[in-house]
Amino acid sequence: MKTPANLDLPRLQALHALMWRIRAFEEAAIAAQREGLVLGAIHPSIGQEAVAAGVCANLDRADLLLSTHRGHGHTLAKGADALAMMRELFGRSGGTCGGKGGSMHIADFGVGMLGANGVVGANIPIAVGAAQALRLRGSDAIVTCIFGDGAINRGPFLEGLNWARVFDLPVLFVCEDNGFSATTRTAELTGGDGAAVRAESLGIPADSLDGNDLIALDAAARGAIAAVREGGGPRLLHCKTYRISGHTAVDPATYRPAEEVEDWRRACPIDRLAGTLEMAGIDPAALNDARRAAEAEMAEAMAAARASDWPDAALAFADVQDAGDPRERAF
Amino acid sequence: MARMSYLDAGRRALTEEMERDPAVWALGEDLGRGGVFGQYRGLQEMFGKDRVADTPISEACILGAAVGAAMTGTRPVVEMRFSDFALCAVDELVNQAAKARFMFGGQSRVPLVVREPIGMWRSSAAQHSQSLEAWYAHVPGLVVLCPATPADALGMLKSAIRCDDPVVLMEHKNLWALEGEVPEGEHLVPLGRAETVRAGRDLTLVTWSAMRQPCLKAAEALARDGIEVEVIDLRSLWPWDRDAVMESVARTGRLLVVHEAVAVAGFGAEIAASVAEALHPQLKTAVRRLGAPRIPIAYAPPMEDEVRVSEAKIIETARAMLAPERAG
Ligand SMILES: Cc1ncc(C[n+]2csc(CCOP(=O)(O)OP(=O)(O)O)c2C)c(N)n1
Numbered sequence: 001m002k003t004p005a006n007l008d009l010p011r012l013q014a015l016h017a018l019m020w021r022i023r024a025f026e027e028a029a030i031a032a033q034r035e036g037l038v039l040g041a042i043h044p045s046i047g048q049e050a051v052a053a054g055v056c057a058n059l060d061r062a063d064l065l066l067s068t069h070r071g072h073g074h075t076l077a078k079g080a081d082a083l084a085m086m087r088e089l090f091g092r093s094g095g096t097c098g099g100k101g102g103s104m105h106i107a108d109f110g111v112g113m114l115g116a117n118g119v120v121g122a123n124i125p126i127a128v129g130a131a132q133a134l135r136l137r138g139s140d141a142i143v144t145c146i147f148g149d150g151a152i153n154r155g156p157f158l159e160g161l162n163w164a165r166v167f168d169l170p171v172l173f174v175c176e177d178n179g180f181s182a183t184t185r186t187a188e189l190t191g192g193d194g195a196a197v198r199a200e201s202l203g204i205p206a207d208s209l210d211g212n213d214l215i216a217l218d219a220a221a222r223g224a225i226a227a228v229r230e231g232g233g234p235r236l237l238h239c240k241t242y243r244i245s246g247h248t249a250v251d252p253a254t255y256r257p258a259e260e261v262e263d264w265r266r267a268c269p270i271d272r273l274a275g276t277l278e279m280a281g282i283d284p285a286a287l288n289d290a291r292r293a294a295e296a297e298m299a300e301a302m303a304a305a306r307a308s309d310w311p312d313a314a315l316a317f318a319d320v321q322d323a324g325d326p327r328e329r330a331f
Numbered sequence: 332m333a334r335m336s337y338l339d340a341g342r343r344a345l346t347e348e349m350e351r352d353p354a355v356w357a358l359g360e361d362l363g364r365g366g367v368f369g370q371y372r373g374l375q376e377m378f379g380k381d382r383v384a385d386t387p388i389s390e391a392c393i394l395g396a397a398v399g400a401a402m403t404g405t406r407p408v409v410e411m412r413f414s415d416f417a418l419c420a421v422d423e424l425v426n427q428a429a430k431a432r433f434m435f436g437g438q439s440r441v442p443l444v445v446r447e448p449i450g451m452w453r454s455s456a457a458q459h460s461q462s463l464e465a466w467y468a469h470v471p472g473l474v475v476l477c478p479a480t481p482a483d484a485l486g487m488l489k490s491a492i493r494c495d496d497p498v499v500l501m502e503h504k505n506l507w508a509l510e511g512e513v514p515e516g517e518h519l520v521p522l523g524r525a526e527t528v529r530a531g532r533d534l535t536l537v538t539w540s541a542m543r544q545p546c547l548k549a550a551e552a553l554a555r556d557g558i559e560v561e562v563i564d565l566r567s568l569w570p571w572d573r574d575a576v577m578e579s580v581a582r583t584g585r586l587l588v589v590h591e592a593v594a595v596a597g598f599g600a601e602i603a604a605s606v607a608e609a610l611h612p613q614l615k616t617a618v619r620r621l622g623a624p625r626i627p628i629a630y631a632p633p634m635e636d637e638v639r640v641s642e643a644k645i646i647e648t649a650r651a652m653l654a655p656e657r658a659g
Contacts, residue, residue: 097436109438125395133403159392319437321496324570
């Protein structure tokens, strides 16, 4: 393997550490689900960490991000606090949403993360509207909307991309293509060549990328985000990756051969970046430290989340709506 | 007071709110040409294409974009053209708009208004005539408004725009041309407040939207026979003015609810059940509801009329509700 020239080593090392934090968060969350601490469904993103890290590393804090049901990595990469996230998965007080959303509705508006979504594709229209609002308010922030390969077969994908184009909105669309629509291969369900060509057919410039190559993703995201920020209208990145974990934490994923999973394990985006960094002279011990630090951070988050209080049940009546008291004589 | 149509009152409401607050903007199909009914006439010239946006025929994206825009510091007013087309955006309204504030633990509000023209109008047939207000009243997080007069079309749209919750504002197509008195200055109608349109001691008639007028006419006809009907225009379905309804029925002992929507699982059922539960000992007769039969709305007038609740039917039902007591 040849080491690319002009690598920004401190940046890449930070992204390597971020990918480990995502991996460690997911592994802790899976373990916590086995222990019965994470109650509802979670969709881990093990193997897909480079997409979250490479895209979000190029966003400013004021930029907005909309994610998917598989959104832990995106949320961490946008800057949310791991403990608050873990508490949300545990349904505890102090969670990002006070325990009201759980994994599928994780959100941290404080860092511009406007939510995962339990409805596939639903965040695409929401993202274009957020971009329209930014423009109306004279903001120069942009919106990034990540969705899976399955989402491109829902109507809101067409409606949202067309909308972003006709209104020339500052949106970066990212198709995080892990090959599966839940437990069925997306290729069997999709006409044509997928996200990038569909975007191009609507006049949106699109790039197809190796979603496990952090360095390439980082560069492509930087370029696309700069173009969007300069007012060039929407862009799309189609990132081909693979979900090593099951669709949910309890999915044994028997619908694919073990060798296929093994091949992708060998293509792990974190190991791949580590290899490049080592060749560039970074001490392997430092890279290992990043992993250990991430695992320690998430183990601590898990312990702290476990020790956190349940939310007060009366909060179920808070934040429903202003007009009309939800407690009002319902019966 | 000025005389103005229901349609112009809505247009005035939006104009005033857009002048008052730069965060207010409108989006929907054909708004640049005034909207299908002319409710937006002149607004794009006044406020520009960014604030009166002509959208693609993408109902899901119209409403979804409004959710994103509402969470990002603006107050979108969404035009759905016909309430029937809003069904293409049910996920965006029910799963997204209505739930975002709660689901995210109060991190965001979704201050948007969805204008949904409802009701029977000029042989519009099954896909352009529905009154589905009860569906939305069923969904936690939504506010549901059904103005019946020009003054309310003005004051309720203005209040809806200022509300931090997602509001479904159902304007009746058959009322667009209705003229009425409208206050000159700032006019806001508080959400959740009914209007007692006519006082009466014998029977409480609760209605909303385009059924307000036949109900009033029926009440006048009954008054000629000495039956005094109290007519309450509910105006707001969620929140609904329980106090006004209960106070009235406690006095009259009789409740009749009249709406254009299908009677089965209509909002009249909610009112009837609430009154029956709370006031059973005070009721002089069983509560009654009048609504449409559970059939799609037909095109041909004789068949279309089968779903209409007529003035005659209201009069007949009210008389029957008073009859046993009178006989005895
Ligand atoms: C509208 C809708 N339909 C179905 C589902 C159930 N579901 C949850 S995740 C998922 C797969 C989505 O595939 P993709 O968009 O590729 O994302 P991935 O799970 O692969 O990350 C499905 C079908 C849903 N949540 N929303």
